[in-house]
Each structure stands twice: as structure tokens, then as C-alpha cells.
Amino acid sequence: MTPAEAALAARPAMFGDYPVRKHDIAGSVVCIVCFLVLAVVNMTMLRRNLARGHKFIPSGAMFGLCMARIITFSMRLAYTTHPTNINISIAANIFLAAGVVILFILNILFSQRVFTSRHPSLAYVGSLFYTVMRAFYISVIVFLIVLIVTTGVYYHTNHTVQQGISQFRKVAMVYFVVSAFLPIPIVAAAYWIPRSEKDETWPVHYAHWIERYSGLYSPDPRRKPSAAEFYAEIPQGETRRPVHVIPPPERGARQVSVALILIAAVILTFATAVRTASSFVVVSLLEKPWYDYRVTMYLCIALAELLVEIMWIVGRVDLKFYIPDNKWDKSASSTDSDKDGVMDLEVDGETEVELDGARRAGDAGALEKQL
Template identity: 40%
Template sequence: MSQQQSSRTGPPYTPTTAAVGGLPAVIPDVPISAVFIALYISFAVINMTVFQSNTRRGHKFIPSVALFGFCMARITTLVLRIVWATRRTNVRLGIAANILVNAGILIVYVINLIFAQRILRAKQPTLGWHKSLRVIYRLLYVGIACALIMVITASVLSTYTLVPYTLRACRDVQLASGTYLLVFTTLPIFIIAAAYLLPRSPIEETFGAGSVKAKAIITILITCLCITNAGFRSGTAWSPPRSVTNPAWYHGKAPFYVFNFVLEIIILCIMTITRVDQRFHVPDRSSQAGRYSDRLGSTTGSVRDITVDKERRSENMHNV
């Protein structure tokens, strides 16, 4: 969102270059946003209900809470856009609304990577649970947090300065962050490819409900939607800046809602209909190969039973 600023107002300064979604208006932004708010409220209720129902049965699935948080963040985003549509000269509202538009979807990106990680650990336990791979995952998550912080900082700073060098630096930061997020969304495809293309592991496991193949198809489908979302953001960011009076087609309201909220609703529909809370559930405290199928727990239980049986036999012999 790095833009040249107008020297006539501010700080914060009113943008003079076109942005995706443009300046919101009561018509059509308010009714469209209201419809999406209703949809996100529905999915927030569904995910929290599913989480509580599962928890009562001892079936903890944290991604349901994360999806609830994602829906709440999107509700806040759209409420801010409605308020911004009624106060179009309030630059601070625009900054907050745009930041939330860019930040909310990161939750879905992370959840999808976790799904791919669980598939790899089931198909290739030795590789999936390797310590170096754990470190890589943690670095990726740190990268997501850094990208978010950088985007927020650059977005705010670019509206509070007129210095060309600072504006260019802000744009470079945003481009780097957007490119990183695009690459991040493609990772599940490579992870699933490794899970299936590498020689089959003799200690392959299963987890959750349904086949691992069905889980892989669901993850790839969600990945494609995430790539479309991140690709649109990155593509528009890398395009040459255009005047607010001469926007490109991708700066329109239709691309803004379709490539952001429509794609997100489709993703939520897929996760809800396919019951990812059942398919991608793994036992609590899974930290090494064998935990998904609870083989380690079963082995421990078997040893314990044998020990108890021996003690009982010894006691009976003593009594005789």
C-alpha cells in the first residue's frame, strides 16, 4: 500500500495513487459488506460451536478456535469499511481498514500449512518429525509474524511522510512481505508432493477421520485458493502505481471483494463441509513418530498390562 502522498492534507496524508477496492461509498460497499458480515458471523458461530462440542468429548482441535478468530477479524474489517464509507475523508480509518484486510487471511495460511505438515508426518514420519524440519516450520511462522509487522509499519509510515526515499523504502518492504506470503502459500503443495513422491515409509500412520488421500485433496484445494488470494495481492502490489483518477481494472470494487472475501468464504465452506475438525485431528501432545496412531501409547499400555499380570501371578504363587 505504499503510495505517493498529497501535500495538501495531513499527516496522515490522503493517498494520491489508486488502491485495490478504491475509496468505499455507501452504495455499493455498505450492503455488500453487510452480507459478508452475516456470512462471517455464521461461520464464527459454527466454528466456536464445533470447538466447544468437540472439547466436551475430549476432542481438542485448536484450528477451530483460530478460524473463529479469523472470522471475528474479518467482521471487524468489514465494520471498519462500512464506517469508512460514511466518513470518507478520515484517513486513519482507511489505514486501519486496509491493514486488517491484509492481515486477517494470514491465519488461514498458517492453518493450511499445519494441515500439510500433519499429512507429511503421517505419510513420512521419519522426515516429518525430523528436528531440522521442525526448526524450518518455526522459522516460517516467525517469518509470517515479521511480514505482518513489516506491512503494518510500512503502511502506517507511508501515510505519515512525504520523503521520497522513505516512501520507496516502505514500498520495498511491502513488496518483500507480499512476495514472502505468496511463497508461503505454495509450501503445502511441495510438502504434500514430498509425502507422496518419496518412497513409502514402513511406519506410515493415519490420523483423524477419512483417508489421507482425501485430506491431501482438501489441503491442495485450499492451497490453490490461498495462492490465488496471495497472488492477486502480490501482483497488484508489484504493478506500477497509478493515479487515483486513473485506476486499473484490478483496483475496482469487484476484484477487491472477489479476490478477498469471496475466496475466503469458499475456503470456510470447504473446511466446514469436509469437517476438517474430524479429518485433521491428532492426539494431544503428539510430538514424535507413532503418536498419530498412538502406537507409543499402545506399546506402553501393553508393557504395563504384562507387568501387572506378572505381579498378579507372583502374588498368587506366594499365596499358594
Template identity: 35%
Template sequence: MLSFLQKRGGPYPSTTAGLGGVPSNDLDTPVCAVFLVLYICFAATNMTIFQKNRRRNHKFVLSGMMFGFCMARITTLVLRIVWANRQRNVRLAIAANIFVNAGILLIYIINVILSQRILRAKQPQIGWHPIPRIGTKVLYYLIPGALIMVITATVVQVYTQNPDVRSSCRDVQLAAMTYLLVFTCLPLIHVAAAVLLPRRQDEETFGEGSMMAKVVIVTLSSCMCILVAGFKAGANWSAPRQLSNPAWYHSKSCFYVFNFMLEILILCLLTFSRIDKRFHIPNGSTKHGDYSRTRSEASDETKAAVEPIAEPKGQA
């Protein structure tokens, strides 16, 4: 790949308008600094929750994933601030744009995991069926593939001036972004199947709080993710525009609203609703009945503890 890029020359600065445009030190740096502080706070909060739960043997990996997402966004904002101070650095622009598209993928995966738990609890015959389980795993594996496609196409695109190659790279990017948009809709399909299908007698409960609250949390988070992915896909599917003639969706306000502001709202929803308590399931849950395992065992232990101890019979 390196020899190929060297032969192609470059990197060449983009001639078309991109989301957010080229950052400026007077406008983008203060805005990025505010979001940077927010992501640092959420990173510290989620890591604290993760460590406290771990000490209590309360395993909830999704808190660690949210910490990883915050760290990815911190890197994104730092790169954008540095790019604002070195606007002619094309390699820096490539790295900043790649991180903008890559960070949110962890939240997409978290939504699918949460919605899958609702489906398995409400409709176990569907949620635990091998076909949906294997299908969801395949969709997970395609996420890194889509990310690799975007990164490769982005890098190759700025190292060539061949219009055919650039057009092919754009097609690859559109395919990857369209897949990510479809992936963000999967949690709503899970939730709809769990809620709309006839209620089953063998449905289970898990975690704290009502099932309706869990449904609302996942639905709101998924809708905001669809808005983020839909905005990116729609903007990229639109006809390319010259740098001197950007569209409204290329503006900095749209860039920060449809990326970082919506992501902060998602973090607020998932963190402050305490999904580590609401969506916690027993370790090693692999089949129907496992979600209620801890609950039933705890109930048995409670009953045993409150049972009156029989007094020993006196000897004759």
C-alpha cells in the same frame, strides 16, 4: 514512534490507487453487509464445533483459529462500512487496509499445519526430521514479522510526504507480501513430497476419512490461498497509478472476489469437510508412531472387551 509521526505531520490521504478504492455507502455497504452475515455464520459454526469437541475431550485448536479468522474479518468489514460513511477519515482508512491484509494469515497457517500432518503420516522420516520441523517453526515466527513490517510501513507512509521514505515503505511492503506468497506455497510442497515420494511401510493414518480426501482438501485450500496472496502481491508489484487512473485490478469487483469471496469458499471447504474429524491427531504427538497411538489403544480395548470371559473352575 508517536513522536516521530507527530514530527512528520499528517496523516496525508493517499495519492495512488489502492485495491478496492475508496468505499462508497451505496455500493460497498450492502456488499460488506452480505459478507458480514456469512462470516458471522461461519464464526458461530466453528465455535460450536470447537466447544462440542472440547466437551468430548476432542482437542482441535484449528477450529478456534478459524473462529478467530472470522472475527478478524467481521472487524474488517465493519471498518470498511464505517469508512464508507466517513470517506475523508485517513486514520480509519489505514485501519481498514491493515485488517484486509492481516486477517487471512490464520488460514495460511492452518493450511501449513494440515499439510504437515499429511507429510508426517505419509513420509515420517521427512516429516519428523529436526530440519523440516525447525524450518517450519522459523517460517511461523516470520509471519508476525511480516505483519509488523506491513503495518509499520503503511502507517509511516501516510505520515510523510518524503518520496524516499515512501519508496522505502513500499519496498518493505513488497518484501512482506512476497514472503506471504511464498509461505502459501509451502503446503503444496508438503503434499507433493508426501504423495510423490515412494510409499513407506511405516506410514500412519490419522483422523477419519481417506488420505486422498485429506490431500484434495489441503490442495484446494492452498491453491485458493495462493490465488489470494498472488493477486495482492501482483497488484502491489505493479507500477503505482494515480487515483484518477486506476487499473482493472483496483476495481471493487476484483477486491471482493479475490479477498472475501475466495475466503468464504475456503471456509466452506474447511468447515463442511469437517477437518476437525479428518485431521484430528492424538494430543501430545511429537514423534513417529504417535498418530497411531490412539487407534492402536482403541483396538486393544475393543479386543479386550470382546474376549470371552473364562468361567471359574469348579472346586473339586
């Protein structure tokens, strides 16, 4: 065995391989530019929607992923130019693991909204399904923290502790594979479970003022209903809490919405499974498997996430998976604040009674001017 081969045999293979100037500088710069462009697009969409009263927080999360990946590949660049700096290596691996979790959570959230729209009687706020999903989101965050902490201390402990930490990391990675795949069974259950009579009659509310779900369309804020108009859509005497849902199938957006979820789930599951495989097989660089090559890392991390983000942007998830704000979620049957037959509901900090009085005062003032 030559000295070079002996050196390779002494170093363990790792996902993404060890960075080298010849390949990683160019690859990292390209990835930084691509994610920077998507960050600008996501922030532009978020600000434009907010200006029109269309609050879609996942756009901000998608922007956050882009910023995390810019940091990831900036750390990769720094690691390339300082290969012996262990702290830069740790930071690069932490950001490499952390970013994609945002896409897992968003895709699960989108699938949850599909299930809720199909079965509002099973997924209303406070239901078992709703509670389980909230617990699952929390568990993903917990496993992410575990992965970050274990990655940070892995290189600063002895061999025995490293073996224990390695087991925690494997469990976390498997959990992420499950998280990436979970939207598929959720969507399947949404259509496999037959809709009950409760699902058909449960009071639901969707953004019916959105006219289109593609292209460069932006919602018209003037078409949003007031609180009084919102409650006018609910049958009199209804005591069940209304469920905010995504558009129904007849609006022509549901089929594309499901496709966006399923395609993203397949891409993310494959990419995460490949990365997880590298944590279960520890070999030397001489026996390096295909999933530890540098090109695999760029395909499974950068390309996969770019494809999902671009698909979601072009597919206008900000319209297809938008649900109305919950600021109107007060009991429609409450009569404590009824005055003269008008329900006292808040609308942007004022009440319907106050607004009604203001309108009457305005009408009176206009009449006096005419006289």
C-alpha cells in the same frame, strides 16, 4: 481534461478502490453477516469437540479469522461514512492485510501433517523438517508484523520514507504468495518421496477411535485410550519417539484431505497474487487496472476466504486433520517410575499406579457390601 478527470488523475489507484456509499455499505454488511454465521459455526464446533475431549485448535483459529474479517468490513463501513478520516483508512487496510495469514498458516499446518503421516522418520518432533517448518511459521508472523507496522506509518511519513516502506511491503506480500502456494509442494513431496523402511516401522499413533470423517459425527470420548493402552500399541523395546499422525489412507479420509489442501492453496494463491499485483503497479484512478476494482477486492478477500472456510467446515477438517494430544509423550522405555511391573504414567493428573490402587479399593469395598 475536466476537473473531475484531473481529480481522478491526482489520486493513486488502490486495491479495493476507495469506498463509496452506493456499493460498499451493502457489500460490507453482507460480508459481516456471512463471517458472523461462520464464526458461530466454528465456535459451536470448537466447544462441542472440547466437551468430548477432542481438542482441535485450528477451529479456534478459523473463528479468529471470522472475527478479524468482521472487524475488517466494519472498518470498511466506517471508512465509507468517514472517507477523510486517515486513521480509519489505516485501520481498514491493516485488518484487510492481516486476516488471511491465518488461513496460510492453517493450510501449511495441514500439509505438514500429511507429510508427517507419510514420512514419520523425517518429520518427527525435533527433526530437520519439523524445525524448518516451525521457523517458517515464525517468519510468516514476522512478515505480518512488518506489513502491519509499515501500513500504519506509511501515511505519516515523507515521500522518501514512503518509498522505502513500499519496498518492505512488496517483499512481505511476495512472501505471503509463497506461503499460500507452499502447501502444494509439501503435499507433492509427501507423495513423490518414496516411503523408506523407517517410515514403515516408525511408531505412530492416530485417533483410531474416530469412526467417521464426515457429516455431523462427533467422536465418542469413551473410546479414547488411556495412557497404558496408548503405550500398549508401541512395540516393546522401541526407543524412538512416537509420532502423532492423521488417519492412514485405508481409513478413507486421506484423499479428501489432500484435495481440501490443494483446492484451498489454489484459491488463496490466486487471491493473494492478485492483491500483491496492486502493490507493484502504481497508477492513477484514470488508468485503474482490473485488480484494483472494488469487486476484485470482495472476490479475492471475502469470497475466497468464505469458500475456504466453508469447504473446511463441510469437509470436517476437525476430524481429518486431528492428531491425538501430546500429553502422553513420555518415554515408553522409562523405568524410573515402574512399580510392581506397572508403569507410572499420568492420566488426567493421576498415575496408573494410583488408578490401579483405586480400582482395587473399589473392588474390595464392593465385595464387603455383598458380604
